[in-house]
Structure formats: structure tokens, C-alpha cells
Amino acid sequence: MNNLAERRTGYDTPDPGRLLRMRLVQHWKEQLGIIRTAADWTVFLYILIPGALLGGRYYYGFWKEPLPAWIHLLPYAVLPALLALLMQGGMLLLLHEGDLLFLRQRKEWIRTIMLGGILYSLSVTVLKIAAGFLILLPFLVRGYGLSESGAGALLVLSLCCGTCIKLLAHNVRVQKQGWRRWLWLLLAAWLPSGLYIRAAIAWSAHPALLLLAAAVYAAVAAAGLRARLVLRGTFLGDVREDFKQRMKIAGLLLRGVIDKPRPTRHKPWIFRKSQTLLRFGSPESRLAGASIKAFIRNPGHFKLYLQFSGVSAAAILIVPGMLKWAVCIVMVFLMASWLVSYWKVFAGEEFIALLPFTKERKADAGSLAVPILLLPFSLLCAAVASILLYGWWGLAVFIPAGAAIGIMAARVFTAFRLAR
Structure with missing residues (x-):
């Protein structure tokens, strides 16, 4: 759908900024179209509005009324771990297959689209982490006694860590395949997540140390962004990751309806040699x-x-x-x-x-x-x-x-x- 719309215009846009805006609008329309195929908006509103009112009532109660007894049974580490889960996921660069033919020679256009896609993805991540932090805030403040400055420092640390993990994990996904990808993802995503949880626990009473850790994550994120913009030879990997992100909602809606396609392997992961498994020659x-x-x-x-x-x-x-x-x-x-x-x-x-x-x-x-x-x-x-x-x-x-x-x-x- 995206490539058809661009072929009709022939990629004839006056500047890369307009092409970036067009692709963002097309992406939003595509995601809304996928949701419309599985949800009736009338029924959806009947569920969303009462759910929002009920959730708002519970959230008000968490601030003004006694907290549930189960919150005191949970260790503090559970809340940073929940925030760390929100930091995972892929990144959308807004690149399409046709760019290999039509925009490959316009490096400035490719760079503008990639940078816009990165900033859009990071903005979505920031909003997602901020929303999750806002939901957990009454438990952090009233349940575990986190100060206002400590809560603010933890929010800054969460946003910087989420940005860092997104960039590092994306750089790994577009360059590595197979078991090497999983090995590098341990270093690029899970190790920073573990260090984030550890810092949130150990320095919950020291906002200055949380901000110092946030500065380290921000520096690593800046290095990851710079590495991403100068990375070459990963166009096919970029397009593949973009397609996965665009189809993520469709995959969630179709889960359990159709089987997930098996990846094409040049070699099996076990029993790679073709000799017989049993010694008997019959x-x-x-x-x-x-x-x-x-x-x-x-x-x-x-x-x-x-x-x-x-x-x-x-x-x-x-x-x-x-x-x-x-x-x-x-x-x-x-x-x-x-x-x-x-x-x-x-x-x-x-x-x-x-x-x-x-x-x-x-x-x-x-x-x-x-x-x-x-x-x-x-x-x-x-x-x-x-x-x-x-x-x-x-x-x-x-x-x-x-x-x-x-x-x-x-x-x-x-x-x-x-x-x-």
C-alpha cells in the first residue's frame, strides 16, 4: 500500500521533509486500518470509555485512599523491572523497499527519513515509559516512600535508559543474524536493563546518583545514534526490521488465528550433517x-x-x-x-x-x-x-x-x- 502510493507520485516530492511527513501519515493510516479490520469503533468506544472511567477511579483511589495490602508484599525491584519491559522493542525507520532504487543515491534524503523515523520511534518510547511511570507513581511514592526528587530522577533515568536500549538493540538487529544476534542482544538490551534495575534499587534514596547514571545512559544513547546514522550496508536489514514493526499490531491480532511462518534456514540448527543418525545400515x-x-x-x-x-x-x-x-x-x-x-x-x-x-x-x-x-x-x-x-x-x-x-x-x- 505504501509503495503503491509512492509509485503514483513517483517519489516526486520537493524535499525530504515532506516525504517524511507523508510516510508518517501513511504509517498511521496503515495501523488504523489494521485495527479497524478487527475492531468495531462503536463497540470499542463502549469498552474504552467505561474502562477509562473505572481506571481513573482506581488511580484516584491509589493516591487518596489506603493502598491495597498486596503492594507491601511486592519487592521494590518489581516496579523498575516493569519499566524495563516497556523499554524493549524495535524501531521504525520509515524506509521502504523502493528506496533501494529511487532514493539510494540521495544520501541526504535517506538520512533525513532515517533520522525522522528514529526520533519518532524514540518519542513513542518516551511516551510509553512516561505513561507506565505515571501509573506506577502512587505505588512508588506512597508504597515505597520515594521522594519527589527521587521519583523525578528515576523518571529521567528510565527515559535515558529506554532511549539507550532502543538504539543499541536496533543496531544489533540490523547487523546480526541467528545466535550471534541473541548473544549481542544480551549485551545491548538485557545488560543495560539489568544495570538500570540495579541502579534504581541501590540509589533510590540518592537522586544525584540516579541522575549521574542517567547521564551515562544518555551519552551511550548519543553514541548509538551517531553509529546508526553512519552505519552502511544494512539497507535490507533496515527494511526487514521496518516491516516487522509495521506488522506488529497485525501479528498481535492474528496470533492464534494463523501459524507464524517459519524462518528460512540455509542450514538446520541441529544435525547439520547429512549422514544417517542410527548406526544400523538397514x-x-x-x-x-x-x-x-x-x-x-x-x-x-x-x-x-x-x-x-x-x-x-x-x-x-x-x-x-x-x-x-x-x-x-x-x-x-x-x-x-x-x-x-x-x-x-x-x-x-x-x-x-x-x-x-x-x-x-x-x-x-x-x-x-x-x-x-x-x-x-x-x-x-x-x-x-x-x-x-x-x-x-x-x-x-x-x-x-x-x-x-x-x-x-x-x-x-x-x-x-x-x-x-
Whole structure:
């Protein structure tokens, strides 16, 4: 939509400032259009107005009436941590794909648009942090005894830290990919956030030290802004990050409606080499190894496996006494049933149908793959039950017990559910 509007005008604008304003207006219209597709404004107003009145009444009560008892049970660190969460997120540069052809040679125009987008993004961040700070202010002042000067210094520190994190994290996102991006984001975003929380706790009674820390964050933010403006060779990364920010509201509205597209990988993150996973040289072992690789490389399957493992461990932890073993066996049987269902879907894929495998061979391959996938889960469940019941002796019990339960469950379900 944005590129179509600009093609109609042919990028024919008298100055970069006008192009920047046009893109800001287009961005706002685009976001409003996305919201309108999911929300009726009449219904929205019926929710927004009563919600605002109710929220205003509660906020007035937090200033004039006794605070809720639960506020005294929360440590002070929770409030700076909430503000630190508001500092995360991406940045919008207002760059479009067509700029690579039409504006690439006009460096001053690109610089003006980028600088305008950066200032717009930082302004939104400042407003977001200020709004969050205003909501938390009665708890800071009345609940934790923060002075007026201390509250003002904490606000300045929050704004400077949020600006710093936005710029540093953005510089990392447009330059790094894969695990290197996450490693650098730890230094660019999470480390400054942790230091901010630490400073807010340690110097809550010393406004001068909070302002000194704010000056340090402001200096780092200025360096990050300068580095961003002189950065070269990141145009495609800039456009990619801009698209993510423009589609953020759409992603929130569509979450749970459609699946998130999987990123394209040139190499898988695990099992990068193509050799067979199992040492046996039979065709069944090769097919079983391929199914294990496909399961672990699939983010949806692997995530569900880990989630069910966590839920099962918590269930075993909660129940008393010897019921832990009963829950352990039930959970292993449930996991075995799901893994057999996965295998049947895998064996029914079109590319598997092209291979000369009979039903018997596919069943034999499934009988190899399911126990291997089930074994880590059964060992985890047995370890939780054994250690809680027998203490250190459980370390000697959980491996044979978990292996026996897993193999038994796998054999039962593969014998009954895999056609031979």
C-alpha cells in the first residue's frame, strides 16, 4: 500500500521533509486500518470509555485512599523491572523497499527519513515509559516512600535508559543474524536493563546518583545514534526490521488465528550433517533417523515436546507419595500415543510415499523411532519421581525405571497402532 502510493507520485516530492511527513501519515493510516479490520469503533468506544472511567477511579483511589495490602508484599525491584519491559522493542525507520532504487543515491534524503523515523520511534518510547511511570507513581511514592526528587530522577533515568536500549538493540538487529544476534542482544538490551534495575534499587534514596547514571545512559544513547546514522550496508536489514514493526499490531491480532511462518534456514540448527543418525545400515533405520531429525528440527513439535515435559514434571512434583509413579506412567503413555501419531503423519507424507517402503518396513521404522524420541521424556519423569521419593538413591533408580517404562509404552502403542 505504501509503495503503491509512492509509485503514483513517483517519489516526486520537493524535499525530504515532506516525504517524511507523508510516510508518517501513511504509517498511521496503515495501523488504523489494521485495527479497524478487527475492531468495531462503536463497540470499542463502549469498552474504552467505561474502562477509562473505572481506571481513573482506581488511580484516584491509589493516591487518596489506603493502598491495597498486596503492594507491601511486592519487592521494590518489581516496579523498575516493569519499566524495563516497556523499554524493549524495535524501531521504525520509515524506509521502504523502493528506496533501494529511487532514493539510494540521495544520501541526504535517506538520512533525513532515517533520522525522522528514529526520533519518532524514540518519542513513542518516551511516551510509553512516561505513561507506565505515571501509573506506577502512587505505588512508588506512597508504597515505597520515594521522594519527589527521587521519583523525578528515576523518571529521567528510565527515559535515558529506554532511549539507550532502543538504539543499541536496533543496531544489533540490523547487523546480526541467528545466535550471534541473541548473544549481542544480551549485551545491548538485557545488560543495560539489568544495570538500570540495579541502579534504581541501590540509589533510590540518592537522586544525584540516579541522575549521574542517567547521564551515562544518555551519552551511550548519543553514541548509538551517531553509529546508526553512519552505519552502511544494512539497507535490507533496515527494511526487514521496518516491516516487522509495521506488522506488529497485525501479528498481535492474528496470533492464534494463523501459524507464524517459519524462518528460512540455509542450514538446520541441529544435525547439520547429512549422514544417517542410527548406526544400523538397514533402510528402516535410515527412515527412523530421518523422522527423528524432522521431529527435532520442527519448532512446533519440539516446543510442544518441551512444554509437555515441563507440565508432566510439575504434575509429578505436585502429587503425593507413590502416586508420583502412577502419574509418571500415565504421562509416558500419553507421550507415546502422541509420538506414534506423529510417526503416522510422517510416514504418510508424499515424499515418503515415493520411497519403496512396505507397511511392514514403515512399522519397523516407527518401532525404532518412537522409543528413541520417548526415552528422554520417560527418563525425565522417572528422575523427578525417583529423586523426590528416594533422595540421592533415586539417581541409581531413575535410569532403569525410566527406560523400562518408556520401552514398554513404546512397544504397546507401536504394536497396536502401526499397521503391518
